[in-house]
Amino acid sequence: MTNAAQPRSKTPPPNSWSQWPDxxxxxxxxxxRYVPETLMPLVLELEQxxxxxxxxPKFQEEFDWLLEHYVGRPSPMxxxxxxxxxxxxxxxxxxxxxxxxxxxxKINNCIGQVLLARRMGKTRIIAETGAGQHGxxxxxxxxxxxxPCVVFMGETDVERQKPNVFRMRLLGAEIVPVSAGTxxxxxxxxxxxxxWVTNVATTFYVIGTAAGPHPYPMLVRDFQSVIGRxxxxxxxxxxxxxxxxxxxxxxxxxxxxGLFHPFLEDESVKMIGVEAGGHGxxxxxxxxxxxxxxxxxxxxxxxxxxxDDNGQIIDxxxxxxxxxxxxxxxxxxxxxxxxxxxxxxxxxxxxLDAFQLCTKLExxxxxxxxxxxxxxxxxxxxxxxxxxxxxxxxxxxxxxxIFAVAGHLGMKI
Amino acid sequence: xxxxxISATFASCAREGRxxxxxxxxxxxxxxETSYQNLLSLSEAGADIIELGAPFTDPMADxxxxxxxxxxxxxxxxxxxxxxxxxxxxxxxxxxTPLIVMGYANPIHRMGFAxxxxxxxxxGVDGVITVDLPPEEDAPLRTELAALGLAVIRLAxxxxxxxxxxxxxxxxxxxxxxxxxAGVTGAGVGTEADIAAGVERARRISKLPVAVGFGVRTxxxxxxxxxxxxxxxxxxxxxxxxxxxxxxGDPASSxxxxxxxxxxxxxxxxTARTVRSAH
Numbered sequence: 001m002t003n004a005a006q007p008r009s010k011t012p013p014p015n016s017w018s019q020w021p022d023x024x025x026x027x028x029x030x031x032x033r034y035v036p037e038t039l040m041p042l043v044l045e046l047e048q049x050x051x052x053x054x055x056x057p058k059f060q061e062e063f064d065w066l067l068e069h070y071v072g073r074p075s076p077m078x079x080x081x082x083x084x085x086x087x088x089x090x091x092x093x094x095x096x097x098x099x100x101x102x103x104x105x106k107i108n109n110c111i112g113q114v115l116l117a118r119r120m121g122k123t124r125i126i127a128e129t130g131a132g133q134h135g136x137x138x139x140x141x142x143x144x145x146x147x148p149c150v151v152f153m154g155e156t157d158v159e160r161q162k163p164n165v166f167r168m169r170l171l172g173a174e175i176v177p178v179s180a181g182t183x184x185x186x187x188x189x190x191x192x193x194x195x196w197v198t199n200v201a202t203t204f205y206v207i208g209t210a211a212g213p214h215p216y217p218m219l220v221r222d223f224q225s226v227i228g229r230x231x232x233x234x235x236x237x238x239x240x241x242x243x244x245x246x247x248x249x250x251x252x253x254x255x256x257x258g259l260f261h262p263f264l265e266d267e268s269v270k271m272i273g274v275e276a277g278g279h280g281x282x283x284x285x286x287x288x289x290x291x292x293x294x295x296x297x298x299x300x301x302x303x304x305x306x307x308d309d310n311g312q313i314i315d316x317x318x319x320x321x322x323x324x325x326x327x328x329x330x331x332x333x334x335x336x337x338x339x340x341x342x343x344x345x346x347x348x349x350x351x352l353d354a355f356q357l358c359t360k361l362e363x364x365x366x367x368x369x370x371x372x373x374x375x376x377x378x379x380x381x382x383x384x385x386x387x388x389x390x391x392x393x394x395x396x397x398x399x400x401x402i403f404a405v406a407g408h409l410g411m412k413i
Numbered sequence: 414x415x416x417x418x419i420s421a422t423f424a425s426c427a428r429e430g431r432x433x434x435x436x437x438x439x440x441x442x443x444x445x446e447t448s449y450q451n452l453l454s455l456s457e458a459g460a461d462i463i464e465l466g467a468p469f470t471d472p473m474a475d476x477x478x479x480x481x482x483x484x485x486x487x488x489x490x491x492x493x494x495x496x497x498x499x500x501x502x503x504x505x506x507x508x509x510t511p512l513i514v515m516g517y518a519n520p521i522h523r524m525g526f527a528x529x530x531x532x533x534x535x536x537g538v539d540g541v542i543t544v545d546l547p548p549e550e551d552a553p554l555r556t557e558l559a560a561l562g563l564a565v566i567r568l569a570x571x572x573x574x575x576x577x578x579x580x581x582x583x584x585x586x587x588x589x590x591x592x593x594x595a596g597v598t599g600a601g602v603g604t605e606a607d608i609a610a611g612v613e614r615a616r617r618i619s620k621l622p623v624a625v626g627f628g629v630r631t632x633x634x635x636x637x638x639x640x641x642x643x644x645x646x647x648x649x650x651x652x653x654x655x656x657x658x659x660x661x662g663d664p665a666s667s668x669x670x671x672x673x674x675x676x677x678x679x680x681x682x683x684t685a686r687t688v689r690s691a692h
Contacts, residue, residue: 311523
């Protein structure tokens with residue numbers, strides 16, 4: 001780690017980690033464009049338009065302006081001193097994306113995609129949501145730009161995420177409860193895809209995570225990479241060196257890839273994603289696609305999926321509705337197989353414990369999603385020892401989860 | 414045989430001056446045995462080509478009717494292996510009606526593209542439609558199927574431009590499945606003029622027969638499409654007969670119900686062109 005403090009060249013060498021995806025939207029063997037023919041022309045058009053937008057300084061300027069003045073970026077890099085002492089190992093920093101407008105990292109991506117939709121002349125926005133965070137972020141941006149917004153949400157999730165459903169309605173979005181399948185996030189995504197196929201001429205589909213057909217995994221990653229770019233600069237300023245380990249929770253994996261990507265060329269920096277272990281990866285009740293799944297094809301991409309021997313998709317389970325998805329973004333599948341990032345799991349119970357610990361020691365109520373990451377941060381801090389340095393993405397705040405947590409703890413509000 | 418059985422069927426329909434009746438049912442819906450009987454019923458009632466749906470948990474291009482059929486089939490023990498077993502049984506008693514497996518990529522990917530292609534050929538399947546494998550992604554399956562003489566049937570849609578139709582046509586075999594409207598199966602239909610233009614484009618560029626599907630429910634609609642295409646695909650309307658039989662608590666009655674509906678569709682398609690010229 002002697003060279004760790006040296007920032008690397010800005011131009012990545014050829015065949016570097018950050019060059020992906022290739023021209024076919026592949027991250028190694030993962031990704032691609034597995035969509036019905038009706039959507040292919042649109043997916044190809046989106047790819048072209050995104051390339052034009054990236055080269056347009058005005059697009060970047062508007063994106064940056066909104067991130068600064070509307071979202072409140074940059075988000076702080078916070079030294080979690082009491083948690084560091086508590087675990088007795090490496091120094092722990094939080095990248096505080098829970099302080100963003102709407103309370104999570106989701107809005108970074110929504111702004112980017114809605115700006116793209118406007119460039120493409122689309123007049124109607126659709127989105128899927130599980131916990132409701134992506135739905136709220138999308139509805140927020142749509143309100144800001146005066147665009148009609150339709151959010152597909154599993155019937156089960158509509159019932160267990162009432163505050164977010166109300167927020168979306170206040171913001172002017174139409175909520176479509178999805179009863180097909182098991183009424184959770186994957187079914188909401190199926191239904192959003194069906195709507196998109198039907199209204200392809202007018203409609204832009206704002207996908208909430210770094211998954212789906214190319215170019216979505218790439219563009220969501222790019223929009224979320226503001227997290228890692230800020231984090232890199234901030235930690236160098238605070239500690240004079242790069243962190244040893246980055247830690248982030250993984251559902252689809254957008255907050256994790258946003259944090260990881262700008263560090264991919266820094267070989268000394270290890271990356272650990274934390275999947276939702278539910279009742280345990282050795283039980284059928286979990287959402288750990290890498291730790292407990294196999295490669296497959298769903299929702300437009302080839303990636304690790306929870307599935308049975310016949311290739312039928314298995315329902316995910318997690319205490320966190322935001323992690324309750326049977327797949328994962330294709331770039332994570334690639335980084336996992338290549339060994340550039342490693343992935344661990346955290347059970348529902350461990351996440352609940354970490355949720356309470358963080359609240360009591362740091363006065364920060366984390367969302368249940370980053371509480372999963374935090375549970376593993378304790379182990380990693382001990383593994384690294386006192387000289388170690390960890391940056392964890394505090395990707396969302398826990399206001400939305402207090403009712404669910406109270407229920408699990410047997411408390412009445 | 415294989416892909417040849419498909420071209421022979423279109424050729425013989427063309428000689429008769431009519432479109433082919435392409436009928437879809439979900440394998441193992443409402444149960445494995447009845448599903449097999451339903452296929453026999455379809456071919457006896459005049460289906461020229463049969464599409465056998467392979468059930469999948471997440472059928473993102475299908476409307477409610479076929480989504481529910483997939484769930485019934487999965488509950489009855491349906492999967493890709495069972496789908497091929499039903500196909501094999503059908504083929505053992507019917508050697509002339511082309512049989513096409515239609516489904517989604519993941520179950521095929523899980524079985525392995527080469528293993529699936531061999532198993533499908535062994536079962537007497539003539540072609541495969543994989544809804545979420547567009548031309549850009551179907552090469553690994555296409556090469557395996559083509560090597561065994563199975564047709565790779567692709568979809569063309571109202572969003573498929575002239576230029577893109579070349580991509581769709583290049584590597585297609587059997588026929589082109591023209592999706593009448595941007596939407597899911599069982600949704601509304603596009604205008605006849607738009608469909609006619611789309612069919613003409615698909616036929617001219619692919620040099621293959623073109624069958625029209627998605628949203629064909631009534632004999633009148635089937636007749637209208639039969640005048641402008643080489644084949645008419647009916648799925649949701651037949652699948653709804655299975656649902657109706659299940660709802661009445663008599664799943665086996667779907668055999669009779671399907672026969673009645675298929676006969677009226679077949680008749681409408683056979684007489685479509687003569688009826689119009691009589692006007």
